[in-house]
Amino acid sequence: MQNRVLLVEDDEELRQLLARYLGNQGFEVREAGNGLDGLALAKDLDCDIVVLDIMLPDISGLEVLRQLRAETHLPVVLLTARGDETDRIVGFEVGADDYIPKPCNPRELVARLQALLRRVAWDQQAEVDASRTYGDLRVEPAQRRIFQNDAPLDLTATEYEVLQVLLAHAGSVVRKTDLMQWALGRRLAAHDRTLDMHISNLRRKLGGDDPARIETVRGLGYSYRVPA
Template identity: 50%
Template sequence: MARVLLVDDDTELCALQAEYLRAEGFEVEAVYDGEQGAGLALEGGFDIVVLDVMMPRTNGIEALRRIRARSRIPVIMLTARGDDIDRVLGLELGADDYVPKPCTPRELVARIRAILRRAQGTPGPRETQVLGVGALCVRPEQRRAEWQGRLLELTSTEFNLLEVLARCAGNPVSKNELSEKALGRPLARYDRSIDVHVSNLRAKLGDLPDGRSPIQTVRGIGYQYIVS
């Protein structure tokens, strides 16, 4: 049974979400400020954190910053609908996905399950292989990736994206396919999530000897991991 940490100062909404999640088979603990939420997330014992952006004391962005400094636990941000600045900032800091508020409990459950399925799913036969593309080595069964022999510190979503791109190395992959396989949802109109996650991946990978990023933009389509 997956354990979910809800961090939101809206106690009424939090209670509603917690009740729905429990009915769907999750264990849930709810706290109402970012400082306490970050502390509990870092203590371990949870499989995923649902973190609201707007909170007193320590807001969701600062809480996420503290969590990502020490943990790769999956994090879904709750953001005000249309608040692109907080949304992009959260993704840049390492959030795995976001859900615009107000959202239905059903949508939140679907997002949680999609992230957990990809972070903790049982590997199948095709996933036991080691994917080697130039200086990149991806080990799907262990959910580990190395670049030039160096272990990469990736979020769950970043790993998913990198695995998809590595499996398709040399061929372009559409943003919608990346969203479906890494986030478990179709890419919404004006959604910049994939672009931000790819930007984070590029920063962590660094450049090839010729100065290019190993992840190239394919205009009008998406992205391609190049075979060097």
């Protein structure tokens, strides 16, 4: 079955280029040229993933993402201006799963989408009874949810992946290179702060009063400490 992608981009030439490339790579593509149309299609269509430009003519892509996150955990990849780190940070805080700077390489976009979709599909195949508990956290792979004191954490698809990898190796150091590959499906590149941003969001969502829960091990990676 084809993966269904919603492409929200106001630059018609770029949108058509990406849509054509995605279609040639086996994706079923739906398009929107502004934020309101993209938001309506994302809510109405049974799509698997969204590619969302931040700079849109009516409402911003970040506002589209905010409204989507109020209703769905649908994976979202942002298209951001190259070098604009502020947009990327805010995007992750709002709930983006990944980003690609513009002008983007269509081949890289496809690789990012396929990696994210593989991670989602892998966890959806998990057994219903394969829940695991780590202190006050409970992982329910079949639901792709993590609960803290029986309350569901509001995690993006990528935040879920990062946290469940750290939990699976609780008490041990997970190297950044390994965490990037296992959770995001790609190699760690120089100056790529994507993983750091996801960790920052997870610390905030897990409760900022316990910053040592996810410990930074300088020069190596991160370690999850199960609270006593």
